[in-house]
Amino acid sequence: MHKVEINGVQMKFIRGFFDNFEDDKVKLTVLDDKSRIKIVYSAETELSAADLERHLKSTFKNKSPYGTSLYYTIHVK
Template sequence: MTYTVEMNGAQMKFIREFFDNYEDDKVKLTLKDDSNRIKVVYTGESDLERVELENHLKTSFKTKSKYASALYYTIHVK
């Protein structure tokens, strides 16, 4: 399935460093729109349901990024 993944945060540089071209066994992200300074939009390819994908992305960032605990951000999958 193809989803739109919106990420919002004040420190998008660190979020983009992690998620640009992100791919694991459950999802592949491709940059769609980065024209806004506090929001970035990706196209996500995944077999997971929308809620499962949103939780997977949040968990991946929390466990794999050294910046996740210091940043305020939101991830929404549509």
């Protein structure tokens, strides 16, 4: 299990995509959403931290209409 921290200013769009996100490689669950510019998820996955970070960035960029226009960071711990 990993913790995924996502930081950004347009969290409404980021959360709309990642809240309760699940695919064949990962399942995300909200852990901490108290901040307006940061959210922390727990991730159930077999991927390494580096692979999970790449997968989430690629998935958001390619499957979200906002993936290429929003500034955000994803850190996996």
